[in-house]
Amino acid sequence: MYDNIIKIEFASKSQNEGFARVAVAAFVSQLDPTIEEITDVKTAVSEAVTNSIIHGYGGQEGVVSIEAMIKGNELTIIVGDKGIGIDNIELAMQPLYTSRPDLERSGMGFTVMETFMDSLEVKSESNNGTYIIMKKVFKSLS
Template sequence: MRQKPVNEVVMTFLSRSANEGFARTAAACFVAQLDPTLDEVNDVKTAVSEAVTNAIVHAYPQTLGKITLRLRLFGDQTVEILVKDNGVGIEDVDRAREPLYTTGNEERSGMGFTIMESFMDRVRVRSTPGKGTMVVLSKQIARRVGLPV
């Protein structure tokens, strides 16, 4: 059974590209409570940026929609980040997670999930076509010497 979070925040924003930077900065500020290294903060920011950008570009290709970002901290120094949309969904999640696969235009690299997986300890994806996608990113932040447990 998963432990209860020691802190949590939930926010919802429109799928405007300007909000990607907001989500990335909010995640970095929230995870700062765990006293992460700069590399750990950058890992979180990069993964959040990819997840939110995927939602902006792919979930709502012809319209604006809502994206939910939930950030949770656990007592074992783990941060869990949920990025959820109610957009078009992903037809084949396994294929979408393959490097270089994209449903976007030629400007899209198809590396979003690969990047998320390289910077986080765990990436879970659930999607239903026509109903949306949920990406859950998890990373354990190393405890700093001398900090209280």
């Protein structure tokens, strides 16, 4: 099915966002990505993890999961949480919308993810968490 797969879980603490970026970047390195491709993936992962921490758990303790899978030259990343969920995904994905204006959030997280990845899907259920599924095709596979 997949050529390679990793699964990671970590506490919903902002200091773990950097770990998530580096872990996924290390995993993706087997695809021989360009600097731009690796930066795109790291930025998208950062946004997804930050969304889980800030919006999913709202500063409360929880677990964020990342599953990354490679098939051929395609990377799939699923970032998930078991937080409060998103009631209106369509609204949440609109540029500049934020559910946390008190934290001076820009409301551009999903837009950034969409910009840097080839596809983005959001699945969420109220009080049962959110899963962000991102895909990117790498052109530089040796």
